[in-house]
Amino acid sequence: MQRERARTIFQKGAPGRRAFTCPELDVPALPADALPERFRRAEPARLPEVSEPEIVRHYVGISKRNFDLDSGFYPLGSCTMKHNPRLHERAAALPGHARLHPLQDADRSQGALAVMWRLQQALGEISGLPHVSLQPSAGSHGELAGVLLTRAYHEDRGEDRRKVLTPDTAHGTNPATVTMAGLEVVKLATNDDGGIDLDDLRAKADAGVACLMLTNPNTLGIFDPNIEEIAEIVHGVGATLYYDGANLNAVMGISRPGDMGFDIVHFNLHKSFTQPHGGGGPGSGPIAVSDRIAPYLPVPVVAREADGTFVLDHAREKTIGRLRGFHGNYGCFVRAYAYICSLGADGLRDASETAVLNANYLLARLRQLGVAESLPLAFGSLCMHEFVLSGGPMKRDLQIKTLDLAKRLLDYGFHPPTVYFPLLVDEALMVEPTETETRETLDAFAEAIAAILAEAAEDPEIALQAPYTTPVRRLDEVAAAKTPIIRETLA
Ligand SMILES: Cc1ncc(COP(=O)(O)O)c(C=O)c1O
Numbered sequence: 001m002q003r004e005r006a007r008t009i010f011q012k013g014a015p016g017r018r019a020f021t022c023p024e025l026d027v028p029a030l031p032a033d034a035l036p037e038r039f040r041r042a043e044p045a046r047l048p049e050v051s052e053p054e055i056v057r058h059y060v061g062i063s064k065r066n067f068d069l070d071s072g073f074y075p076l077g078s079c080t081m082k083h084n085p086r087l088h089e090r091a092a093a094l095p096g097h098a099r100l101h102p103l104q105d106a107d108r109s110q111g112a113l114a115v116m117w118r119l120q121q122a123l124g125e126i127s128g129l130p131h132v133s134l135q136p137s138a139g140s141h142g143e144l145a146g147v148l149l150t151r152a153y154h155e156d157r158g159e160d161r162r163k164v165l166t167p168d169t170a171h172g173t174n175p176a177t178v179t180m181a182g183l184e185v186v187k188l189a190t191n192d193d194g195g196i197d198l199d200d201l202r203a204k205a206d207a208g209v210a211c212l213m214l215t216n217p218n219t220l221g222i223f224d225p226n227i228e229e230i231a232e233i234v235h236g237v238g239a240t241l242y243y244d245g246a247n248l249n250a251v252m253g254i255s256r257p258g259d260m261g262f263d264i265v266h267f268n269l270h271k272s273f274t275q276p277h278g279g280g281g282p283g284s285g286p287i288a289v290s291d292r293i294a295p296y297l298p299v300p301v302v303a304r305e306a307d308g309t310f311v312l313d314h315a316r317e318k319t320i321g322r323l324r325g326f327h328g329n330y331g332c333f334v335r336a337y338a339y340i341c342s343l344g345a346d347g348l349r350d351a352s353e354t355a356v357l358n359a360n361y362l363l364a365r366l367r368q369l370g371v372a373e374s375l376p377l378a379f380g381s382l383c384m385h386e387f388v389l390s391g392g393p394m395k396r397d398l399q400i401k402t403l404d405l406a407k408r409l410l411d412y413g414f415h416p417p418t419v420y421f422p423l424l425v426d427e428a429l430m431v432e433p434t435e436t437e438t439r440e441t442l443d444a445f446a447e448a449i450a451a452i453l454a455e456a457a458e459d460p461e462i463a464l465q466a467p468y469t470t471p472v473r474r475l476d477e478v479a480a481a482k483t484p485i486i487r488e489t490l491a
Contacts, residue, residue: 013050077430080271113310128258142266142285194379215244231261250385253349273336284332354435391427
């Protein structure tokens with residue numbers, strides 16, 4: 001069958017064609033000036049005019065051109081692309097959840113508030129930090145909440161602290177968040193073992209520091225064994241310690257950020273606690289905080305009264321305010337709560353242990369296949385739930401870069417790992433297999449990498465021109481980033 005040339009939805013259909021017809025209006029129409037003048041358009045918006053079959057085929061067609069977790073292995077480092085159990089979808093789709101209006105009164109949404117409260121309790125327990133807000137919509141949004149909380153805490157104590165320490169392995173959202181919150185980023189160096197350089201930390205920790213943002217294990221997949229000393233140094237100068245919880249999948253049920261000395265943590269519910277993600281959301285990035293940060297939490301917080309009823313508690317004098325409309329991405333809460341309940345405490349621990357085991361198995365298998373010479377492990381010899389290889393030797397010896405390897409993996413049926421992050425690793429390739437993959441899949445992935453390296457030794461052009469089997473071939477990524485055409489001009 002000939003593949004249809006990609007056309008936007010605006011280029012399909014015909015004037016007057018409809019996928020849905022609204023019923024006759026049976027309530028009084030709003031007056032023309034119900035919407036303030038500044039929000040009104042001179043002309044109605046030009047929307048696509050398509051039939052239902054056209055719209056269904058359009059979006060199903062697009063979905064088939066994409067690579068997704070339900071079709072294959074997706075070892076995108078730092079993103080925890082684990083399988084999303086279908087049971088969670090069933091729970092989230094129950095009409096009592098899916099059809100609940102976000103403005104429903106608290107007394108008529110007790111079931112939903114109970115789910116939210118129980119999720120808060122569970123996240124408090126998992127993190128070792130008892131006060132939770134479910135509001136943030138993504139990890140980075142949780143980071144912003146955390147840095148604003150830190151700012152509010154210091155300001156309330158009359159302290160002017162503007163510096164936030166971020167390791168050079170930090171995810172890009174960490175420094176971006178600091179800047180958005182109006183504070184100043186100060187970089188911390190990494191030591192030879194892949195952890196924080198303690199001398200650099202001691203030199204930079206002073207009375208002007210508001211916070212240290214850290215993920216442990218970090219983005220190199222290495223657990224920093226000096227965490228207690230780090231916490232001591234940071235708390236010693238009166239700063240707070242922020243835990244980027246994106247890597248929680250390595251430590252759930254094993255170690256808790258609160259016990260390590262962290263004051264604030266964000267969770268990526270869409271990573272560690274399963275949610276379909278990778279297509280832009282919706283995500284969820286709740287935060288958990290210690291007693292001293294709790295007075296500043298966003299409002300409202302879901303609370304339980306002495307008689308067992310659930311309420312939306314707005315009474316927080318020192319709150320940083322609301323972070324978004326309504327109460328958060330509720331469907332994500334249901335899925336995360338279903339995940340926690342179906343696994344239980346032992347199951348969560350098991351998931352993390354298996355995630356770490358799978359990553360180390362894959363690393364060992366790659367070594368066994370002789371891959372380490374071209375793609376050595378950047379730091380250490382073992383890893384936590386993910387590992388970072390350096391493609392530097394591969395580039396030097398085989399004349400293919402990490403990007404070429406990644407593109408060629410698509411032809412072998414695998415989504416590429418994360419590339420070129422963390423920035424301190426030359427030609428970085430960051431692999432996170434997760435606990436939900438089988439040994440056969442891990443073996444097949446390792447063999448594909450070995451095969452690509454063998455191909456490149458014969459003829460580097462094969463990888464340089466890849467991919468060959470995808471709906472589109474190699475894209476001009478610079479042009480796509482710098483001059484994107486994101487909208488067709490209508491004829
Ligand atoms: C280590 C780390 N921190 C923070 C984030 C930000 O999370 P989100 O993408 O949900 O905003 C990510 C996301 O990839 C991450 O890997």
